[in-house]
Amino acid sequence: MRDSGHARDNRVPVSAAIPRILKLRPKALEWRAIEGEVVAVDLRSSVYYSVNRAGAIIWPELESGATRAALVQRLAQACDIDPGQAGGEVDEFVDALADLDLLES
Numbered sequence: 270m271r272d273s274g275h276a277r278d279n280r281v282p283v284s285a286a287i288p289r290i291l292k293l294r295p296k297a298l299e300w301r302a303i304e305g306e307v308v309a310v311d312l313r314s315s316v317y318y319s320v321n322r323a324g325a326i327i328w329p330e331l332e333s334g335a336t337r338a339a340l341v342q343r344l345a346q347a348c349d350i351d352p353g354q355a356g357g358e359v360d361e362f363v364d365a366l367a368d369l370d371l372l373e374s
Contacts, residue, residue, distance in 0.1 A: 292332070297370075302325060
């Protein structure tokens with residue numbers, strides 16, 4: 270498109286508005302739910318992880334793939350907490366998974 274010389278607005282690109290699906294790497298992890306927690310092993314490095322209760326609640330959704338909004342809703346309902354608090358916990362957990370390269374790109 271040509272620039273008409275008018276000031277541009279600050280619209281968000283359409284692609285940025287599409288909810289990103291967050292999903293665990295399918296062949297990178299083996300995991301089991303044990304007494305409300307998840308124990309997982311990274312098959313690439315043989316490192317074991319223990320996931321807390323909040324992480325265990327959203328883990329199955331991450332295995333099949335879910336949006337951040339769906340994860341927040343699931344956690345908020347399961348723990349009877351405010352969506353804002355749930356969002357913070359989801360963000361922290363997802364960031365940790367991303368730092369460990371356990372999410373699909």
